[in-house]
Every structure is written in structure tokens, then in C-alpha cells.
Amino acid sequence: MTDKTAQDHVLIFDTTLRDGEQSPGATMSHDEKLEIAGLLDEMGVDIIEAGFPIASEGDFAAVSEIARNSRNSVICGLARANFADIDRCWEAVKHAAKPRIHTFIGTSPLHRDITALDQEGMIEKIAATVAHARNLCDNVQWSPMDATRTEHDYLCRVVETAIKNGATTINIPDTVGYTAPRESADLIRMLLERVPGADEIVFATHCHNDLGMATANSLAAVEAGARQIECTINGLGERAGNTALEEVVMAMRVRNDIMPYRTGIDTTKIMHLSRRVSQVSGFAVQYNKAVVGKNAFLHESGIHQDGVLKNVQTFEIMRPEDIGLTAKNIAMGKHSGRAALRAKMAELGYDLGDNQLKDVFVRFKALADRKKEVYDDDLVALMADASASGDEHLQVKKLRVVCGTEGPQEAELTMSVGGEEKFVDASGDGPVDACFNAVKMLYPHNAKLDLYQVSAVTEGTDAQATVSVRISRDGTVYTGQSADTDTVVASVKAYVNALNRMHAGQGRANNSALQTSAAG
Numbered sequence: 001m002t003d004k005t006a007q008d009h010v011l012i013f014d015t016t017l018r019d020g021e022q023s024p025g026a027t028m029s030h031d032e033k034l035e036i037a038g039l040l041d042e043m044g045v046d047i048i049e050a051g052f053p054i055a056s057e058g059d060f061a062a063v064s065e066i067a068r069n070s071r072n073s074v075i076c077g078l079a080r081a082n083f084a085d086i087d088r089c090w091e092a093v094k095h096a097a098k099p100r101i102h103t104f105i106g107t108s109p110l111h112r113d114i115t116a117l118d119q120e121g122m123i124e125k126i127a128a129t130v131a132h133a134r135n136l137c138d139n140v141q142w143s144p145m146d147a148t149r150t151e152h153d154y155l156c157r158v159v160e161t162a163i164k165n166g167a168t169t170i171n172i173p174d175t176v177g178y179t180a181p182r183e184s185a186d187l188i189r190m191l192l193e194r195v196p197g198a199d200e201i202v203f204a205t206h207c208h209n210d211l212g213m214a215t216a217n218s219l220a221a222v223e224a225g226a227r228q229i230e231c232t233i234n235g236l237g238e239r240a241g242n243t244a245l246e247e248v249v250m251a252m253r254v255r256n257d258i259m260p261y262r263t264g265i266d267t268t269k270i271m272h273l274s275r276r277v278s279q280v281s282g283f284a285v286q287y288n289k290a291v292v293g294k295n296a297f298l299h300e301s302g303i304h305q306d307g308v309l310k311n312v313q314t315f316e317i318m319r320p321e322d323i324g325l326t327a328k329n330i331a332m333g334k335h336s337g338r339a340a341l342r343a344k345m346a347e348l349g350y351d352l353g354d355n356q357l358k359d360v361f362v363r364f365k366a367l368a369d370r371k372k373e374v375y376d377d378d379l380v381a382l383m384a385d386a387s388a389s390g391d392e393h394l395q396v397k398k399l400r401v402v403c404g405t406e407g408p409q410e411a412e413l414t415m416s417v418g419g420e421e422k423f424v425d426a427s428g429d430g431p432v433d434a435c436f437n438a439v440k441m442l443y444p445h446n447a448k449l450d451l452y453q454v455s456a457v458t459e460g461t462d463a464q465a466t467v468s469v470r471i472s473r474d475g476t477v478y479t480g481q482s483a484d485t486d487t488v489v490a491s492v493k494a495y496v497n498a499l500n501r502m503h504a505g506q507g508r509a510n511n512s513a514l515q516t517s518a519a520g
């Protein structure tokens, strides 16, 4: 054990905005990225990986602004092992009070083949690029991508080279989710024992979840001496995702007896971040997801319900309020006023400005007229399209749908297109298809519908539906969300929302060659 590993503090490095945002189809707008970064900072995340500055102008702008706005967190950007990437990264993160450059290269035989570098050539490249980064920034993280499939002797050599040239954090990625807990721990232990200078730096663990072992592998690495966990909210990330922040943090808290580590995370912010990341990324959280899934605190079987009523600890190992789930779920009725709504939203983690409150209040009243009980989850769903400002290019004005056992189903749609109201009558194979056809007739476009997903917010036949839509055109992806007690209305609004983003050029490159070839 070294000085650093003897400490019980584990740094939380959140990469929702970089590795998470890389998930195919995840698109966050510039403003949404800024909002998520602000929430992560407030939650106590030690390091925020804000993006990959050279990947696009959009990424560069987001990382720069997140750096400027940062308060407590270190702001980190990703860069491949070349000077241009590193310089661009520095240009973006240098605005932060605490900047970090994270540079990496694939070190396993498979990756060495791709880069056409032999072992010695790669060592030279690592030395030069890490030294270059360190000349720009005092805080440099280096990662041997695919570390868990890199020969141990060679891994020791590359890590030693990075440390000698100025790396202050060494991250050990399990890029393809290949390792298992014991091996993950052994690898960190081996590096701590064999690499000269290992006691001078912090070891980080970065695990992907391809075999469902990311959280276990990260915690095993910590037990062996790693003191930084890289993770994302909801485990968002490519393929099966990354280690989930909420899982590692709550595991260390609930099982502090066997994992005696602490983090600076305010766990009561977890639920709000989970909901916001799900909304802005368009990735729903599975119902049985650990910690933040809808069912995580629900008890269905009689035996469980009986036990929980007598003593909640019989079937609950953490309290809902520890992750920011409010105890009272029946929220508001149609007589509730603006002040009550503002207070309730604040309890749910939303700090609404006056204009936003005005907009949400109008939609809350409309919902309360249609729905007997407005639950917390309904209010959260209302926020899904709270960004609608009223000056969008496309606005749904009126919709009537005819559906039933005999088709074709029909939709009569009035929509404002660039300020001009237009009407159309369209048919289709089902009501949603008829509506989407109507939208396309009023706003002809060549985007492809990649995803259409509906989920119920609460129980009951008057439950709101949240709909996520993802479309793409010329390699750029646009998403839209909406919620309504009428599933068809929510569908059309989500579709129109995505089209508005396309119209405004607020998309994200799909499978950008840079990102997929460069980082896992």
C-alpha cells in the first residue's frame, strides 16, 4: 500500500458527457450538456470528463463552456496520442479553475496492429505525447486503452513511461468489458508492486459492462488500491455501457463495513441526475436497474409488502430518500398554485426560473384537468419537453385522430410551419403512422425514423406516456421527447420536437469516425 492507496477517499470521475454521450443515438444539446455538468459539479463529482474537444466544433464549444462555468470539479477533456488532439483539448479545458488533459492510446496487440506501431515505437509515442500534455497542464491523465488485454510486462513498461513523462493519474480501462473482479484487482495490485513511481500517482479504473461486471470490477480495483472510479450516470455508454455512478457510490455507502471508502458525492442528487440524463439522452432507465430503476423501491409480493410495512429494513438496504426520492409521492392537484409547484419542483431537484415556472405551470394545470392525481413522476415527465419555447419552427396546433378495428386510420393535423398555419388529412397503418405521415406532408423531409419508444410514467389508464423519437439525416442524429396522457399526441410532439432540432441544426454526428476508431 502506498500513501495514496492508504487513504480511504475514492475520487469519482464522471464520463457521462464523453463516454456516455458516445452511445449510439445518445444526443445532448449544448445547453443540456451544460446543465448536466452543472448538476454533476453540484453533486460533488471530483472530475467531469466533459467531452472530446477535437471530435467536433460542438464538442469543443461544450467543453470550453463547461470549463468556464466549473466551480469545484476538475474539468477534463479527452485527446488521442497526438499533439493536435492534445493542443485542442488544452484550448478547451484551460478555462477551468482545475483543468485536466486525458490522453490515451490502445496498447494491446490488437490495437498496436491497428496503429502499425511496434512496442518500442509506441513507447516513444507515449513518452512524447504525455510530456507534451504535461508541458501544457499540471494535471495529466493517461490511459492504455484495452489494458486488460495488454501483456502484463508491456503494460508495466507503458505505465512506467507515462509516469516518467509526467502523468499524474493512470487509468486502467477494461475497454471491452472483458475482465472479472479478481483479475481486475490483481492487475492494479501488480502495477502498484512492479511499476517504479506507481506510489506517486493515482490509479483509476474504467470498466465497461459487456458481461455485466463493470461495477464489481471497479470496486475490486478499488480494493486493490485504485483511488479513482470512472463511471457514468445510469451506466450510459457504448454497447452495454459503463460502470454506473449510482451503483458504485451506493455500494460503498451501504457496504461501508466491507468497503471502507468514502466519496464526496451528495447521494440525494442521484435520482434527479438519473432522470435528467435519461430525458436528455433519450435512453430510458430499465425498470429493474439497480438503485435508480422504477422498481428499485417497489414491493409487489405479499410477503415483501408485509415485511416492509412491519420494518422497512426487511427488504430495503437503502432508504429512498438517500438517493433523493421523496417519501410522499402524491404530489399536486388542480387547485395547487404556482408557489406550491415551485416548491415541489425544487424538492424534485428542479430549480425553475420565473419564465420556466410560467411555462411548466400552464402545462401542469392542463395535466391536472385531465388526470385525477398528479404524481412526482408526472411532474418529472412534464419537464421532458419543458424546453418548448413557443417560437419553434414547427408547432402542433390541433390534432384529431380516427382509429379502431377498421383501417386505414386517419389523422387531421393543423401545424404551424415557420409561422404559417397549415392543415392536412392523412391516413396510415395505425394512428401514430397516420400522424407521422401528416407531419411529413406538412413538413417534407428525408430524415429516417431510427427509434420510436413509448413508456408509461405512472400506473392507471389515465397515466401519461413519455415518448422518445430518434431520427437521422446524412449521418446526424436528432432526438425528441414529449409526455402527454394521450399517447398519440405525445408521439407527434416528440416527432415534431426532433424535427425542430433538425431544423435548428442541433444534432450530433452519428458514429463519428473519429470517436469510434479512437475511444471505447
Ligand code: KIV
Pocket: 019, 104, 143, 145, 146, 171, 173, 174, 175, 176, 206, 208, 518, 519, 520
Ligand atoms: O474504454 C476506454 O478504453 C476509454 C478510453 C478512452 C479511456 O474510454
Ligand code: ZN
Pocket: 019, 173, 175, 206, 208, 519, 520
Ligand atoms: Zn470507455
